[in-house]
Amino acid sequence: MTQVERHTYDVVVIGAGGAGLRAAIEARQRGLRTAVVCKSLFGKAHTVMAEGGVAASMGNVNSNDNWKVHFRDTMRGGKFLNNWRMAELHAKEAPDRVWELETYGALFDRTKDGRISQRNFGGHEYPRLAHVGDRTGLELIRTLQQKIVSLQQEDHKETGDYEAKIKVFQECTVTELLKDSSDGTDRIAGAFGYWRESGRFILFEAPAVVLATGGIGKSFKVTSNSWEYTGDGHALALRAGATLINMEFIQFHPTGMVWPPSVKGILVTEGVRGDGGVLRNSDGKRFMFDYIPEVFKDKYADNEEEADRWYTDPDNNRRTPDLLPRDEVARAINSEVKAGRGSPHGGVFLDISSRMPAEEIRRRLPSMHHQFKELADVDITAEPMEVGPTCHYVMGGVEVDPDTAAATVPGLFAAGEVAGGMHGSNRLGGNSLSDLLVFGRRAGAGAADYIEGLSARPEIAQSDVDEAAKMAVAPFDPTGDGVEENPYTLHSEMQQSMNDLVGIIRKAGEMQQALDKLEELKGRIRNVVVEGHRQFNPGWHLAIDLRNMLMVSECVAKAALMREESRGGHTRDDHPSMNSSWRNKLLVCSIASGDAVVPGIDVTEKPQVPMRQELFELFEIGELEKYYTDEELAAHPGRKA
Numbered sequence: 335m336t337q338v339e340r341h342t343y344d345v346v347v348i349g350a351g352g353a354g355l356r357a358a359i360e361a362r363q364r365g366l367r368t369a370v371v372c373k374s375l376f377g378k379a380h381t382v383m384a385e386g387g388v389a390a391s392m393g394n395v396n397s398n399d400n401w402k403v404h405f406r407d408t409m410r411g412g413k414f415l416n417n418w419r420m421a422e423l424h425a426k427e428a429p430d431r432v433w434e435l436e437t438y439g440a441l442f443d444r445t446k447d448g449r450i451s452q453r454n455f456g457g458h459e460y461p462r463l464a465h466v467g468d469r470t471g472l473e474l475i476r477t478l479q480q481k482i483v484s485l486q487q488e489d490h491k492e493t494g495d496y497e498a499k500i501k502v503f504q505e506c507t508v509t510e511l512l513k514d515s516s517d518g519t520d521r522i523a524g525a526f527g528y529w530r531e532s533g534r535f536i537l538f539e540a541p542a543v544v545l546a547t548g549g550i551g552k553s554f555k556v557t558s559n560s561w562e563y564t565g566d567g568h569a570l571a572l573r574a575g576a577t578l579i580n581m582e583f584i585q586f587h588p589t590g591m592v593w594p595p596s597v598k599g600i601l602v603t604e605g606v607r608g609d610g611g612v613l614r615n616s617d618g619k620r621f622m623f624d625y626i627p628e629v630f631k632d633k634y635a636d637n638e639e640e641a642d643r644w645y646t647d648p649d650n651n652r653r654t655p656d657l658l659p660r661d662e663v664a665r666a667i668n669s670e671v672k673a674g675r676g677s678p679h680g681g682v683f684l685d686i687s688s689r690m691p692a693e694e695i696r697r698r699l700p701s702m703h704h705q706f707k708e709l710a711d712v713d714i715t716a717e718p719m720e721v722g723p724t725c726h727y728v729m730g731g732v733e734v735d736p737d738t739a740a741a742t743v744p745g746l747f748a749a750g751e752v753a754g755g756m757h758g759s760n761r762l763g764g765n766s767l768s769d770l771l772v773f774g775r776r777a778g779a780g781a782a783d784y785i786e787g788l789s790a791r792p793e794i795a796q797s798d799v800d801e802a803a804k805m806a807v808a809p810f811d812p813t814g815d816g817v818e819e820n821p822y823t824l825h826s827e828m829q830q831s832m833n834d835l836v837g838i839i840r841k842a843g844e845m846q847q848a849l850d851k852l853e854e855l856k857g858r859i860r861n862v863v864v865e866g867h868r869q870f871n872p873g874w875h876l877a878i879d880l881r882n883m884l885m886v887s888e889c890v891a892k893a894a895l896m897r898e899e900s901r902g903g904h905t906r907d908d909h910p911s912m913n914s915s916w917r918n919k920l921l922v923c924s925i926a927s928g929d930a931v932v933p934g935i936d937v938t939e940k941p942q943v944p945m946r947q948e949l950f951e952l953f954e955i956g957e958l959e960k961y962y963t964d965e966e967l968a969a970h971p972g973r974k975a
């Protein structure tokens with residue numbers, strides 16, 4: 335029988351980024367005993383890296399803004415593939431969630447008259463991103479953590495124990511979700527994992543689990559994501575029997591650092607362009623004017639004069655195309671580089687130095703100034719940055735109910751980047767931080783409602799615990815054919831293949847090659863051997879994470895091969911146009927039976943639920959015609975008239 339440390343909770347939240355912390359706060363406020371588990375140090379999550387801001391239509395800088403405009407922008411950004419109910423809830427609730435953060439102690443930058451300041455970002459019609467310089471995520475995490483500490487202080491007053499109701503398990507990786515199938519319900523019963531430092535196993539018994547594990551960027555070679563974004567939550571959900579949607583849509587942020595090689599991929603915030611920075615090619619030309627797609631022509635300026643006037647007079651001018659949605663800008667940069675008009679290190683130039691005084695740049699973009707000085711020896715107040723696309727965000731994730739964040743497995747909930755649907759085929763900048771807060775809260779509430787409705791707690795079978803432990807230690811004693819493999823080699827081959835073959839521009843033949851490579855790696859993973867013991871052993875940790883990355887990469891490649899059109903974060907060289915008949919289709923990933931180490935993936939089509947009529951009518955017929963089929967538009971008043 336496996337030696338394992340056991341804990342019993344009502345809710346286990348896996349992930350301590352914005353989504354996880356907000357879910358935990360909600361669950362605890364509903365009186366539930368809540369565990370927060372994170373594989374990195376508490377406070378080190380993707381959320382803390384967020385720079386530009388949180389999108390919420392507070393209308394502080396332009397009073398024309400409201401939830402309907404935000405909803406429209408989000409749907410447009412996602413090319414109408416978004417789960418419209420999520421986009422609606424998000425747009426309506428984001429302002430309250432930002433205000434709530436201030437009640438927890440956050441302090442956003444202010445307008446001259448003392449309101450929360452909001453900045454421009456790609457795809458947002460009005461200045462909408464509440465921010466703290468270019469360190470917004472840090473303030474968000476700091477504040478949510480502070481709220482948790484204050485709740486723990488309340489609990490201490492009542493019970494004498496700070497951790498009576500909410501406890502954080504940091505540097506603890508969950509490797510498997512466990513279920514109770516004994517009564518035929520097949521529902522969540524807990525989670526199994528290990529302490530990274532000691533390698534000892536840990537078991538959480540709980541009727542509800544909230545996945546808040548973030549993204550999958552470490553499956554790609556050039557990425558803004560850090561080491562822990564190995565798609566664990568996506569893979570845990572799949573293995574538990576839940577479904578993923580939209581996995582073909584990966585956001586390549588247009589502006590990552592391209593030089594020096596050691597920092598390639600590190601993010602350069604869109605706030606640089608939001609605050610006036612412009613993209614130029616090697617001829618010094620502001621090339622984005624050449625890349626305004628038909629669907630956005632009425633909203634974006636087609637000349638420099640109007641684009642520059644827009645910063646100070648947005649009501650009478652169209653916005654700069656430097657702030658087109660990210661997918662458009664990333665493709666434009668890619669084309670300029672391919673056409674031989676790139677910067678010396680294979681990117682393009684991002685220029686803020688000629689656009690505002692040095693002092694102002696240092697004040698508005700302190701982290702960017704520091705980042706370039708320290709890492710690239712470039713002073714952004716005096717010279718342009720070199721930037722290029724980097725894998726940044728996954729639009730796809732766990733298929734959830736929009737109102738409760740419930741996945742298709744009873745007792746499983748998901749929020750934040752690990753959940754799918756909200757952003758459709760492309761996320762607008764700033765819409766992730768607001769997503770975390772809105773759906774983190776809803777996931778905590780969803781878990782609480784679910785638990786209230788239970789008549790009995792689920793039970794975990796010892797055989798399932800033994801099986802999870804066996805799978806975790808397998809790399810110490812591989813069962814393969816004797817050729818020893820190194821987890822780092824496999825990881826690097828997978829990253830290279832995903833980057834080159836399922837990257838920013840895709841072709842059927844290349845994606846098939848990537849799938850063949852993944853199949854090969856799935857065979858080789860059985861031979862992965864790790865040296866040493868379970869005490870802090872990064873090679874072992876990677877060997878475990880590799881299982882997840884291989885599954886998630888297969889989802890991305892298979893769904894991308896199936897979707898024969900280009901939309902948002904999915905561009906097909908062999909199917910370059912957007913196709914209305916694909917707008918209504920979700921590609922749903924689930925596990926196929928078979929291999930227990932890295933199960934295969936099935937992808938099936940499913941129609942989207944049609945948008946509620948009053949939301950549908952928020953859009954002009956002329957705009958919808960660019961995305962919808964004639965059949966779908968028959969119910970629009972513009973057609974009936």
Ligand code: FAD
Pocket residue numbers: 348349350351352353354371372373374378379380381382383384385386387388389470471506507508509546547548549558559560562566567601727749750751752763764765766767768770
């Ligand atoms: P994360 O914050 O990614 O947290 C995931 C948590 O899950 C971590 O605690 C991790 O340790 C834990 N975890 C993962 N796997 C396991 C496991 N197996 N067991 C236990 N724990 C696990 N978005 C915006 O809206 N505005 C911005 O300005 C912005 N800027 C960004 C800048 C950068 C550099 C990056 C990388 C992203 C940026 N984003 C921005 C995107 C946004 O930050 C992320 O999408 C968001 O923070 C994800 O939050 P999350 O709560 O879903 O997960």
